[in-house]
Amino acid sequence: MKLIQLGAQHAEPYRHIRLEALQKNPEAFGSSYEEEKDRTVEDFKHRIQAENVYTIGAFKEETLVGIVTLVREPKRKMNHRASIFAMYVTEEHRCKGTGRKLMEEAINIAKSHSGIEQIYLSVVTSNSAAKRLYASLGFEIYGQEKHALKIGHTYFDEEHMVLFL
Template sequence: MRLEALKSNSEAFSSSYEEEKEFSIEKFENRLKEDVSFTFGAFDNRQLLGVVTLFMEKKNKLKHRANIAAMYVYPERRRSGIGRSLMIEAIQKAKEIEGIEQIYLTVVSNNKPAKSLYHFLGFNTYGIDKKALIIDHTYFDDELMVLFV
C-alpha cells in the first residue's frame, strides 16, 4: 500500500516511490515496531483499505506534541468514512498519551477533500510552507495544521 500511495499520490508525501521502492520488508516492519509511533489500518475482510500513522516527538522540549503522517486510503474507498475513522482513532490515541497537548499534520494545499476532513475534525491552519515539494519541476505548497487537545 505504501508504495502504491507514493506512486499514485506523490504530491501527498515527502518521501518518494523512487526512494522507497528498494526498501526491504524488514525496514517497513521496523517502522511498525517503533515505540513512539502507532500505525492504524482500516480493513474489510482482512483487506487493508487505508492507513494513518501517529508519532510522538522524542526530544524533551517537544514531548507535548504528536504528529500525524502517512495518511492514505485507496482511491476507490475514499468518501466512505474510512479516512475520518482512521483520523479519529489516531486522535483518540494521542489523547490517551500522557502529556500530549497538540497534534500536527501537513497536507498539500490543493488537497481539498483532506483539508476539509482535517478542518471538520478540529484542525486549524497555522501556516503555509511555500514550494514545500518539487515533483517533475512542479512546486506544491504544504498547509501546516494543528489540533490542540
C-alpha cells in the same frame, strides 16, 4: 471496517499500500516511490514497530485499505506534541468515512497518552478533500509553506495544521 494498530505481521500489506500511495498520490508525501520501492519488508517492520510510532490500519475484511501514522515527539521539551504522517486511503474506499475513522483513531491514541497536548500535520494546498476532513476534526491552519515539495519541475505548497487537545 476494522481498525487496528499495525504490528510486525502487517509489514507486507503496509509496504504494499505505502508504495501504492507514493505512486498514485506522489504530491501528498515527502517520500517518493523511488526512495522506498527497494526497502524490504523488514525495513517496514522496523518502521511500524518504532518507539513512539503508532500506525493504524483500516481493513475491509482481510485487505488493508487505509493507513495513518501518529508519531509522538521523543525529546523532553517537545514530548507534548505528536504529528500525523502517511495518511492514505485507497481510491475505492474514499468518501466512505474511512479517512475520518483513521484520523479519529489517531486522535484517540494521542488523547490516551499522558502529556500529548497537540497534533500537527501538513497537507498539500490542492487537496481540498483532506483539508475539509482535517478542519472538520478541529485542525486549524497555522502556516503555509510555498514550494514545500518539488516533483520534476512542479512545486506543491503545503498548509501546516494543528489540533489542540
